[in-house]
Amino acid sequence: MQEVKKLITIATAGSVDDGKSTLIGRLLYETNSLPTDKLEAIERSSKQKGYDYLDFSLATDGLIAEREQGITIDVAHIYFNTERTNYIIADTPGHVEYTRNMVTGASKAQVAIILIDARKGVLEQTYRHFFISNLLQMRHVIVAINKMDLVGYEEEVFERIRGEMEELVAKSDFRPEQVHYLPVSALYGDNITVRSERMPWYPGNALLPHLEVLEEEELQGSGSEARFPVQYVIRPKTASHPDFRGLAGTVYGGRFTVGQEIVVLPSLKTSRIMAIHQYTDQVETAEAGMAPVLVLADDIDVSRGDMIVPLHARPQSVKEVSATICQLNSQPLRVGQRLLLQHGVNRVHAKVTAIEGRIPTDFGSAEAAESLGLNEIGQVRFKLSKPIHVDAFSLNRHTGSFILIDEQGHDTLSVGFVQ
Amino acid sequence: MKQTTLIDHKEAASIHILREVAAQFERPVLLFSGGKDSITLVRLAQKAFYPAKIPFPLLHIDTGHNFPETIAFRDQLVEELGLTLIVRQVQDAIDQGLVKEEKGRYASRNSLQTVTLLAAIEEFKFDACIGGARRDEEKARAKERVFSVRDDFGQWDEKNQRPELFDMLNGRIDQGQNVRAFPISDWTELDVWEYIRRENIQIPSIYFAHQREVFFRDGLVWTANEHVYREPHEQVESHWVRFRTVGDMTCTAAVLSEAKTLDEVVAEIRSSTLSERGARIDDKRSEAAMETRKKAGYF
Numbered sequence: 001m002q003e004v005k006k007l008i009t010i011a012t013a014g015s016v017d018d019g020k021s022t023l024i025g026r027l028l029y030e031t032n033s034l035p036t037d038k039l040e041a042i043e044r045s046s047k048q049k050g051y052d053y054l055d056f057s058l059a060t061d062g063l064i065a066e067r068e069q070g071i072t073i074d075v076a077h078i079y080f081n082t083e084r085t086n087y088i089i090a091d092t093p094g095h096v097e098y099t100r101n102m103v104t105g106a107s108k109a110q111v112a113i114i115l116i117d118a119r120k121g122v123l124e125q126t127y128r129h130f131f132i133s134n135l136l137q138m139r140h141v142i143v144a145i146n147k148m149d150l151v152g153y154e155e156e157v158f159e160r161i162r163g164e165m166e167e168l169v170a171k172s173d174f175r176p177e178q179v180h181y182l183p184v185s186a187l188y189g190d191n192i193t194v195r196s197e198r199m200p201w202y203p204g205n206a207l208l209p210h211l212e213v214l215e216e217e218e219l220q221g222s223g224s225e226a227r228f229p230v231q232y233v234i235r236p237k238t239a240s241h242p243d244f245r246g247l248a249g250t251v252y253g254g255r256f257t258v259g260q261e262i263v264v265l266p267s268l269k270t271s272r273i274m275a276i277h278q279y280t281d282q283v284e285t286a287e288a289g290m291a292p293v294l295v296l297a298d299d300i301d302v303s304r305g306d307m308i309v310p311l312h313a314r315p316q317s318v319k320e321v322s323a324t325i326c327q328l329n330s331q332p333l334r335v336g337q338r339l340l341l342q343h344g345v346n347r348v349h350a351k352v353t354a355i356e357g358r359i360p361t362d363f364g365s366a367e368a369a370e371s372l373g374l375n376e377i378g379q380v381r382f383k384l385s386k387p388i389h390v391d392a393f394s395l396n397r398h399t400g401s402f403i404l405i406d407e408q409g410h411d412t413l414s415v416g417f418v419q
Numbered sequence: 420m421k422q423t424t425l426i427d428h429k430e431a432a433s434i435h436i437l438r439e440v441a442a443q444f445e446r447p448v449l450l451f452s453g454g455k456d457s458i459t460l461v462r463l464a465q466k467a468f469y470p471a472k473i474p475f476p477l478l479h480i481d482t483g484h485n486f487p488e489t490i491a492f493r494d495q496l497v498e499e500l501g502l503t504l505i506v507r508q509v510q511d512a513i514d515q516g517l518v519k520e521e522k523g524r525y526a527s528r529n530s531l532q533t534v535t536l537l538a539a540i541e542e543f544k545f546d547a548c549i550g551g552a553r554r555d556e557e558k559a560r561a562k563e564r565v566f567s568v569r570d571d572f573g574q575w576d577e578k579n580q581r582p583e584l585f586d587m588l589n590g591r592i593d594q595g596q597n598v599r600a601f602p603i604s605d606w607t608e609l610d611v612w613e614y615i616r617r618e619n620i621q622i623p624s625i626y627f628a629h630q631r632e633v634f635f636r637d638g639l640v641w642t643a644n645e646h647v648y649r650e651p652h653e654q655v656e657s658h659w660v661r662f663r664t665v666g667d668m669t670c671t672a673a674v675l676s677e678a679k680t681l682d683e684v685v686a687e688i689r690s691s692t693l694s695e696r697g698a699r700i701d702d703k704r705s706e707a708a709m710e711t712r713k714k715a716g717y718f
Contacts (some may be wrong), residue, residue, distance in 0.1 A: 007425050035694035058563070065578060073578055076561040077554040079607045086425060088605065100582040104564075105583045232438040236471035244470055250435045250586075279466040287423055291431035291438075293469070304442055328582045342587055345439065403587050410591035415584045 005081070008211060008219065009088045011106040011138075013129035014115035016094040016198040019146045022074055023115065024091050029209065033124070034059060035079035053187060060091045073098055075105035085212055095123055099375045100328035103132060103415060110219045111211070112138045114174020117182075118151045122164045126362075130165075131361040131377065134172045134189040135324060135417060137394060139219050141179045144207065148199065149185040155201040158183040171363035182207060191389045224396035226254030226288075226311040229344040232384035234293055244278060246293035247302055249345075252398040256294065257285045264302050264390045270311060270417040305346035307389045315399055317387040320355065323402070323416035325372060325380045331406065332371040333380065333414060340405040340417075341384065344398055347405075349385035356381060372414075380416070391416040428613055435586060436565055436602040437467040437549070442599070443475050443590035444547040451477040451504070453489035455622050456551030456603065459611055461496065462620050463602060464549075476503035479537050482528035482665040483510045484646040492623040503509055507539045524636075526648050527669035529701045537573045547590065547598045555607045557696050561709035566590050567599045571621070577710065602622065607686060614620040616681045618630045628661045628679045639672035663688070663695055671699040674678055696700075
């Protein structure tokens with residue numbers, strides 16, 4: 001039997017050399033998730049470099065350039081299990097120039113672990129990564145104040161940094177109970193899987209026990225109405241299925257049920273769900289996250305990029321949209337620029353009509369700006385060639401976000417969040 | 420109502436990716452090795468497009484040193500499902516003088532496959548190659564995107580990968596470029612085995628314990644066969660073994676095992692303290708063996 005376990009997806013964040021990779025390596029080591037051959041490889045490399053400790057960052061920094069420079073360039077995905085939970089951790093880079101990779105990793109995570117070097121305190125990158133975690137509406141944030149060993153495990157240092165972060169949290173959208181503060185030493189394993197004896201003043205759980213007791217409700221977003229962006233039209237035209245016409249896609253939010261009345265966007269044609277196929281099975285309902293094939297009662301025109309939604313719970317169809325943009329490319333975003341906007345599986349042409357302001361990462365008030373440069377965040381208005389069907393990002397991560405693509409160079413330039 | 424499990428969600432996410440490949444590209448192909456991961460991909464592709472057929476062919480780059488069980492299995496699967504299979508031989512590239520056969524104790528055609536793969540991509544103008552790589556396999560693979568853009572030379576630019584937000588996939592490329600798509604990126608080895616068990620998917624017999632003529636070198640169990648170089652002092656013995664990962668004979672070591680059923684195999688993997696690729700001779704060449712091959716266009 002398949003075990004029903006909880007899945008927690010985590011992204012690390014924080015500045016360079018805060019010890020993100022070391023923390024993950026330590027977590028793997030202490031949960032016996034490092035296979036013998038990998039552990040031996042770490043021991044060999046650590047010895048070769050003359051360290052008197054095990055360099056656990058080697059467990060995740062897999063690229064040649066990363067090991068050469070001792071930094072993380074791109075996000076690594078790490079998988080491990082405990083008795084009750086499956087974990088996927090995105091180990092993201094701290095360098096400012098690789099922020100796009102941090103956003104990539106964090107976009108799939110529910111929990112952010114923001115590391116802070118106890119000696120250095122809150123840095124510019126801490127602000128940026130906290131701001132991005134807020135923008136992505138992570139469900140839970142753990143501020144891990146690391147390298148406590150280098151400040152004599154002093155409570156005062158921990159409290160000072162915690163105070164600074166609490167001020168930032170107060171300005172953000174997070175509720176105070178969504179943020180948890182933790183003093184750790186990733187290098188020596190303090191407060192990673194077991195409570196540290198060297199910090200008896202800290203009353204809370206160590207990192208892993210804290211994660212283990214996070215409840216499902218704390219990890220999931222608020223439920224949204226059912227959305228079904230059509231990805232692919234299935235027409236077998238075979239002897240056994242001569243007239244079959246199925247609409248394949250993924251359900252985002254809510255659920256669809258056989259017999260339900262629906263409307264197709266943008267055509268506004270209405271119909272009823274006649275059948276829901278999951279491979280050779282026919283099912284009564286399709287839950288969020290499933291990828292079924294829907295068959296409608298009426299033979300109406302539906303193609304890739306259209307969206308099927310409940311008749312009386314439609315998203316907003318907009319031909320003009322204002323969104324919070326995080327610029328991920330060194331090519332700046334300017335007024336008048338033409339781009340492709342990809343919303344889920346749908347692409348439309350877009351033109352930047354106004355940059356309404358640049359937002360500083362300390363949650364200060366927006367500043368006037370002509371353009372948005374790499375890693376900058378701002379409020380931007382677009383005009384679209386065809387309508388897209390959006391929900392607020394807080395209601396639905398999938399219908400509330402989009403990416404901007406360079407029409408000539410094809411690169412993904414930015415990510416946008418709809419309020 | 421049936422409760423959805425983690426593997427149901429992973430299955431759905433993989434199906435989503437396969438449909439994106441079919442929708443965004445003109446000439447996709449599924450890279451098929453005959454191993455459990457690519458066999459799992461075939462099942463996922465069946466599910467993604469049912470009741471229509473899988474809308475892309477399979478491509479097998481045959482080193483000529485494959486286990487006969489794998490080849491027989493491949494041909495049977497293609498026959499049963501009515502799939503299109505394209506096979507390109509590494510031997511042809513050797514005969515044409517495009518690549519040179521390696522020599523010595525560790526001679527393998529594994530890295531030679533890249534040249535044949537790139538030639539096949541050019542021959543058929545494939546714009547997307549679907550592969551069964553998983554991020555938990557190896558540290559360079561842990562860094563891979565779901566859609567990974569390769570240039571005209573098949574090269575992976577590891578320092579400059581496209582951002583990939585939520586499950587939005589950007590498959591736009593220039594002519595001559597191609598995308599490597601990895602639908603089971605987020606699956607673990609155990610996920611694959613649990614899925615094979617749940618779905619009752621047939622896999623080649625060499626994944627189960629059998630008696631085989633082997634010899635021991637560097638702590639690994641090597642197949643004794645005319646394709647695998649052996650020193651005179653390396654003694655051939657008969658042992659119960661199975662394969663945990665299946666490449667060709669020259670790059671895949673066996674593990675000593677008596678696990679004859681899927682349940683026994685799953686139990687063995689659960690309790691194993693060695694990593695899956697611990698028996699991959701091709702990864703042992705250096706710390707960054709996989710990354711170096713990926714940059715050269717390896718899948």
